[in-house]
Amino acid sequence: MRIPTLLIFVIALFTFSCNTPPHASDTSAQQQTSVSSKDPLPSWNEGPSKKAIVDFVAKTTKAGSIDFIPIPERIACFDNDGTLWSEQPMYFQLAFVMDRVKALAPQHPEWKDTQPFKAVLEGDLKTALSGGEKSMMDLMMATHAGTTTEEFNKIVKDWLSSARHPRSNRPFTEMVYQPMLELLNYLRANGYKTYIVSGGGIDFMRPWTEAVYGIPPEQVIGSSLKLKYTMTDTGPVIQKLPEPNFVNDKGGKPVGIEQHIGRRPIFTGGNSDGDYEMLQWTTTASGYPRFGLIVHHTDEVREWAYDRTSSIGKLDRGLNDAEKYNWLIVDMKMDWKKVYAFEK
């Protein structure tokens, strides 16, 4: 079976640099998303990007407008990694996988002599991932399967409460983009239903997306393992099996949208070529107006700068075809007044 998405994990040299000192404030990003009645997007600089978004929302929600879209059709889909929160120096889910291997190691003495586990335990990520797809699959299965859905939910929550991003030394859930939180709120305030459509694991996202993004678990679409309903002595459980179910990346994103939503989105945001087909599926639809947005990582100071040749979040086809499909390229450095809520 081909699991092309897993390749996106097999990517990088993860230099864990701690350039930024920990900040004193412990305010979560979520607390700072209240939208001013005057300006719904205060962390966006004035300019063509902000204007394009505001104009689109205005024309599609104004009664009597020829571009008016009925509320049930107002579906907005966003990629997660690199679009709603950072994805550097590695996908945050990969940090979780590494920590899980270490946590589970005492129950697996054989891992000391078995790759890719041996390399992970020795902190040698490059070697750990050198086995390509097979290595990543072994790591995913060993850390994501073999629990019930409810157990896994708790494991993710526990990890997020203690793990810290290597550069900011903050919880990973504070590495969300303040301008995108504002955009999500703004769309919802205008009758749009917001979804996450991510190549990441659906079970890794659902435990926290409601608190962090205001997006409930039923509006999270992601990659998944097969599940099995089983009766135990203490009641029924749903077990996570070590078998891939769905890969929600590239052409899988429109398929995941169709399976979960059954409508073509009106508004879609992404950042990498993994989002290309989702953007294409959105903005080639007939009928209502559509909006495609790409977050371009141009800010090497406040965030990271990468695009066409990056091993994480590669954006090449998207830049080539943005004009053809009328996708808005959001320039993070130019368009965002602030990247994270915790910035001074």
Add this chain to the structure above:
Amino acid sequence: MRIPTLLIFVIALFTFSCNTPPHASDTSAQQQTSVSSKDPLPSWNEGPSKKAIVDFVAKTTKAGSIDFIPIPERIACFDNDGTLWSEQPMYFQLAFVMDRVKALAPQHPEWKDTQPFKAVLEGDLKTALSGGEKSMMDLMMATHAGTTTEEFNKIVKDWLSSARHPRSNRPFTEMVYQPMLELLNYLRANGYKTYIVSGGGIDFMRPWTEAVYGIPPEQVIGSSLKLKYTMTDTGPVIQKLPEPNFVNDKGGKPVGIEQHIGRRPIFTGGNSDGDYEMLQWTTTASGYPRFGLIVHHTDEVREWAYDRTSSIGKLDRGLNDAEKYNWLIVDMKMDWKKVYAFEK
């Protein structure tokens, strides 16, 4: 690959009797669902069933009640066939399959000599389904795959606009249960999000559930074929492949709920043993109060009467264990003042 659900189709002798003359009224069931401010369930007779439902909704939605459930957690899941609309004298989707075979026959001259198509074309349903799972699979693949999702949507809508139920001679979408429409509205008016969780095809339901039940496509969970995103000369399409993706029946129902919703339901309604695990998964959950409801087909005059030995909608384990799990058995004959909206 085992496709146990398809067996539910391989069932019956379908005597198409037309006992009931066509009625003059063309009012759709949907138009008659407005809920009185006094009685939210006017088509339910007073009695323990109605009281149990109203008491549950009251206690779970009253602020300050120890049983209060926050709105985001108020998830209500309903089976479709036999729970929200009739399923006799055959699953309505099977009537669609039969008509589709006839419509497609001119493009398939070989079907005149190939079972099970030959038997379908000759109106011999018993022979058509005598090949068991394999026959049904052949029929499903031939009629549900090979189109795009958007084409299939239109095919279903066109069929529903012309097809008539063999007994009532009304559109199949008028064979919905008025008391259940009221229950759906009542739950929604009290902050519950209503879902369909059916063994039927997800693509067969979504084109009409919003108009008929007020349930949008993103809240419909069902069985499905695999899908493929493809670029064509005229733009991207999603193709329905002749390959099973998911069987949303029995233990598959809790799995489908987990995949789509990611929360355990609060309120679940079903009618057959295909709903057993969904009911069990709901009412064994800890934390909030839960409600399980089974529609018992006891009305041989207004609808049909069947349960433990029926080939369609068999209800045996559910009756045995209803008391153990505290499931409410709704007696259609006793509890419902009216079954269909079109009744005088």
